[in-house]
Amino acid sequence: MLNFITLFDKNYMSRGLVLYNSLTEHCKAGFCLYVLAMDDVVATYLSSLNYSNLKVITVAGMNSMYPVLERLEKERTRGEFSWTLSAFSIQYALKKFNLDSCTYIDSDICFYNDPQILLDELGEKSVLITEHNYTPEYDQSATSGKFCVQFMYFKNNGDGNNVLEYWRSKCEEWCYARMEDGKFGDQKYLDDWESRFEGIVYNCRNIGCGVAPWNVQKYEVTSEKGTLFVTERITKIKKPIVFFHYHALAEVGERKWCLSHYRLTQAEKDLLYKPYIRKLYEAESGYPAKLVEKKYVKMRFPFYLKLRIFLGYIKRFNIKQDWRMIQKGNMESVV
Secondary structure: OEEEEEEEOHHHHHHHHHHHHHHHHHOOOOEEEEEEEOOHHHHHHHHHHOOOOEEEEEHHHHOOOOOHHHHHHHHOOHHHHHHHHHHHHHHHHHHHOOOOEEEEEOOOEEEOOOOHHHHOOOOOOOEEEEEOOOOHHHOOHHHHOOEEEEEEEEEOOHHHHHHHHHHHHHHHHOOOOOOEOOEOOOOHHHHHHHHHOOOOEEEEOOOOOOEOOOOHHHEEEEEEOOEEEEEEOOOOOEEEOOEEEOOOOEEEEOOEEEOOOOOOOHHHHHHHHHHHHHHHHHHHOOOOOOOOOOOOOOOOOOHHHHHHHHHHHHHHOOOOOOHHHHHHOOEEEOO
16 A cells, blocks of 8 residues: 655645545545645545545644644745645654655646555665656746655655755745745755665656646657557657646636646647536535635746746747747646
8 A cells, every 4th residue: 555645735735635636546445535635624624524535634733743734834934834744744644653764745736647666666765756848948947946745755764764854954944935045845855865775765766757838848648548658759659648737727717727838739638627527526526615715826927937948948949939828828728
């Protein structure tokens, strides 16, 4: 059985439920998903579901093991505190529930194949991490880091615990949404892990792992007999998608969504985004009335980001490309 942990608040609860459902569909060995509930709404609702393989953790419950969290929550923004909790939550789950291993997963990913495929590549190593794998035009490695805290596996052994404690202590010391002395949030700490923890940390190379809006331009996305594949446009290597990371997806109006500010093809919208959004609506349909107040996201893209995207379009295509997409993102109505 595989153990996973994620965290989210009421605004991401439908994403968390879709994540759980995707594990139910694809995790053949069975799993347990531990959820760090970021508010009482999530804790109450998930607990009411009585799923045997869905366990709820609260920040208050973690405070007994980590009293420092009470201070860090006051000192950091909600987003920064969530980043801080990633490492803490993994370590807490390993210790509290005496797990053999635990994999942190972001709540806005969805599995399309068995995650065991990725863990089978690990061999004798104790930690698995995944790259952003940016498309060159969107490369933010220098600021956001080479690796993405989206799928991180730790064995509960000496090597795995040493790496995890290093990361947890670093996040306790500093985890903010700004660049400072080569740090950014919880992610830049991972940049040197392959050399710092040589022989312990495995960098997953499966192209079906961590397909995301910032790298999907490298691939052609296709569906064959109900299975989604990515094929590298240059090498023609073809692999099933293990999971897709729906970063920056936002509902901006009634049945209207901004898919992202990254360049997407119609096939990616039809095969990935629209079915995923429908799953979000299905998850929400099970909520008790007025459990979560619907709040639409007002999109604001900073000028530097608009300029970067615009210059990318000029370089790759020509100035006649759709400027509205650059201003507002990939806007779609989903029914």
